[in-house]
Amino acid sequence: MGCLFLLHPDTTEDLDQIEKYLAKTLSLNELKVINSCRFTPAVDYFGGPQHSDETMRKIFLFIKKNIKSKLEKYGIDVKLYFHRLNDLNKKKTYKKCRASGWYLEVGPSGDVFICCEKLFSDDSKIGNLKNQSIKDIYKSDLRKKIINNVDFCECKECPPVCKPHELNKIFNNIDTLIKGGNTDSIKKWRNDILERGENVNHFAGKLNDFES
Secondary structure, X not given: OEEEEEEOOOOOOOHHHHHHHHHHHOOHHHHHHOOEEEEEEOOOOOOOOOOOHHHHHHHXXXXXXXXXXXXXXXXXXXXXXXXXXXXXXXXXXXXXXXXXXXXXXXXOOOEEEOOHHHOXXXXXXXXXXXXXXXXXHHHOHHHHHHHHHHHHOOOOOOOOOOOOHHHHHHHHHHHHHHHOOOHHHHHHHHHHHHHHOOOEOOEXXXXXXXXX
């Protein structure tokens, strides 16, 4: 089981107390259940300015220096989402969400939505697990229609570093290579990912659960 800590200037004042809080709140057996803790920056979803890159990077470095080792002694793998800062204050390089069909989110009522960025929006609801199987939801015409609607909006309605963002950058790079007739790089990049899951010089990106 993993937990998430959303990093915002208002939530980081007592970060150095997180180990004491966990030890006081949870038993050792309960702590053993937590195998990871993700620290990710808060994002403004409504068109306002993002937090300064300098401030957020200082927070991340504080966690890396002062907190990471304290949590790891309980077997908690600390995941620092530095990479989400890289594009936080940049304009997206793509206009089509090619990755919108790779994710889904389930609400407490069983409603299924196309993406976490569209959670609880009626326009993004693709089914309900109480009366449909995942297979039927994925094959439905409604899901195809909503994915097409997401693509049509040209990513104007989503935050700068949405969940599909890293995949979208990769797919956009692939599209650029295809248009340039450079399909050999795509095949080599694909094989490197399947074999090692690592970044490679001839193509940016890797597919894993961390960079989502």
